[in-house]
Amino acid sequence: MPGRHVTDHQMRLFMKLRQDHPIEVAAAKAGMSRATGYRISKDPKLPSQKAQTRGRRRPDPLEHIFDAEVVPLLQSAPGLRPVAIFEEMLRRHPELSPGIRRTLERRIRAWRAVHGEDQEVIFRQVHEPGRLGLSDFTDLGAMAVTIAGQPLEHLLYHFRLPWSGFEHAHVILGGESFVALAEGLQNALWSVGGAPASHRSDSLSAAFRNLDADARTDLTTRYDALCAHYRMTPTRNNKGVAHENGSIESAHGHLKSAIRDALLMRGSADFGDLDSYRAFIDEIVGRRNAARGKRIAAERPYLQGLPERRSTDFEEVIVTVSSTGGFTLRKVFYTVPSRLIGHRLRVRLFDDRLDVFTGGTRLLTLPRGRAKANGKHDQVVNYHHVIHSLRRKPMALLHLVYRDKLFPRQEYRHAFEALIDRLPERQACKITVELLALAHERSCERALAAELAKVLEAGGLPDLAVLRRHFAPDPACLPAVTVQSVSLDSYEALVITADAAGVPA
Structure with missing residues (x-):
């Protein structure tokens, strides 16, 4: 065919066919032209026997600089990128064409294949059922997940059994x-119904950050105790060597791709609440x-049995409730009912919540807060805890440290801003506090917020009297309770009847 070289196979086929067919027919059957057939008939050498090494068609643009300048750079700095060398050569030799970049990259790659340093080798492992479990954390920030419209900063804990591929997130x-x-980890083990012989983590590199030596030792001891509770041998990969956890690192990408696809098919990355x-x-x-x-079913018999109960998956801290109606823990201020002022409380610190105890009695659960990225303190405030005291001191609202966190919904904050713009400060604070008290006493936080939104949208201000009537109990819906007095004679008649029947008193 035009434009294509004749191969040895074609020529052998042509020469065989030539014995029984004319040149034109043999050439057509061998896939070549008639002219090529006549030429081959005169010169029966195979193409591979006639091939000659092709020389350069143009001068080598790197002839004078590669050995003299590029190689010394590669020897002195083995990690230097080819693009950096390319830019340096252009700076030293402005006459060079930018089109030499690919040529230079190929030449550097070929030089490194012969003279480069040895690279680290990854040794693939044979996985046995029930032998190993892997844990790691991965960031889902790129998913842009929101909860009720608010961005959710979060990680995903990922556990995997490499033999069967069982996953938990x-x-x-x-x-x-x-x-x-x-x-x-414990959620994963109880989900699969057993524990592997050993468990590998990523050394908790982020958890160790900013900890002193004693705290690091304590953290390591607690991790070892957790593994011992499930009879697992604790192992850790070397810090910064991701491929040692390769059986889960690669699974991160697959899981995140599945989550991304599911979000796209869902049509939205916004969820009503965290549980959803x-x-x-x-x-x-x-x-x-x-x-x-x-x-997974085939691997389960190889897993170790689970203990009778879970191990601790929380930190326990003792705090004292101050006169401000709360306590500070890990740079976060939490409010609690004011009756606890002066008490020492035992707090169990989970990832997403705090369980508060006094002695052995569990008092309440608080959502866990975290200090801001710049290191400043934050607050977790429940207006139900302080509203009774705030009603006696409404002006305290004006410059309250956690004022913005006090409002349970944005409508209450917007109402305060509208009031403070159009009314004296004392009156604005008084009305705002009474709005919070109304929501507290009548349990109408959501409905009251909706009414406030309507009023503010219409350009008005909240009217306490109207709102109190609106959320007051409807007299027509209250049951009519009539208590009738019972005559004591009926009890005497009952006693006489019992005596007549011979029933002992």
């Missing part, structure tokens, strides 16, 4: 920590595990 609101690892988002993640992981159901 748990949404983590804070950073990498022992609490997050302990909670996610966690259920969404659980459903995705559940579908992936269902596809590996037979292999």
Whole structure:
């Protein structure tokens, strides 16, 4: 065919066909032209026997600089990128064409193949059922997930059994920590119904950050105790060597791709609450595990049995409630009922919540807060805890440190801003506090917020009297309770009847 070289196979076929066919027919059957057939008939050498090494068609643009300048750079700085060398050569030799970049990169690659340094070799491992479990954290910030319109900063704890491919994922609101690892790992083990012989983590590199030597030792001890509780041998990959956890690092990408696809098919990355988002993640992981159901079932008999109860997956801290109606823990101020002022409380610190105890009695659960990225303190405030005291001191609202966190919904904050713009400060604070008190006493926080939004949208200001009547109990809906007095004679008649029947008193 025109434009294509004749191969040895074609020529052998042509010469065989030539014995029984004319040149034209033999050439056509061998896939070549008639002219080529006549030429081959005169010169029966195979193409491979006539091939000659082709010389350069143009001068080598790197002839005078590669050995003299590029090679010394490669020898002195083995990690230097080819693009950096290319830019340096252009700076030294402005007459060079930018079109030499690919030529230079190929030449550098060929030089390194012969003279370069040895590279690290990755040794693939044979996985045995029930031998190893892997844990790691991965960032989901690129998913742009929001909860009720607010961005959710979170990580994903990821556990995997490499032999069967069983996976478990748990949404983590804070950073990498022992609490997050302990909670996610135990959820995974109880989900699969057993524990592997050993467990490998990523050394909790983020959890160790900014800890002193004693704190690091304590964290390591707690991790070892957690593994001992499930009879697992604790192992850690070297810091910064991701491929040592390769069986889960690669799975991160597949899981995140599945989550991204599910969000696109869902049409929105916004969820009504955190529980809905966690259920969404659980459903995705559940579908992936269902596809590996037979292999997971085959690995379960090789897993160790679980202990009778879970180990601790929280930190326990003792705090004292101050006169401000709360306590500060990890740079976050939490409000509690004022009756606890002066009491020492035992707080169990989970990844997403705090359980507060006095003695052995569990008092309440608080959402966990975290200090701001710049290191400043934050607050977790429940207006129900302080509203009774704030009603006696409404002006305290004006410059309250946690004023913005006091408002349970944005409508209350907008109402305060509208009031403070159009009324005296004392009156604005008084009305705002009474609005919060109304929401507290009548349990109408959501409905009251909706009414405030309507009033503000119409350009008006909240009218306390109108709102109190609106959210007051409807007299028509109150049941009519009539208590009738019972005559004591009926009891005497009952006693006489019992005596007549012979019933002992």
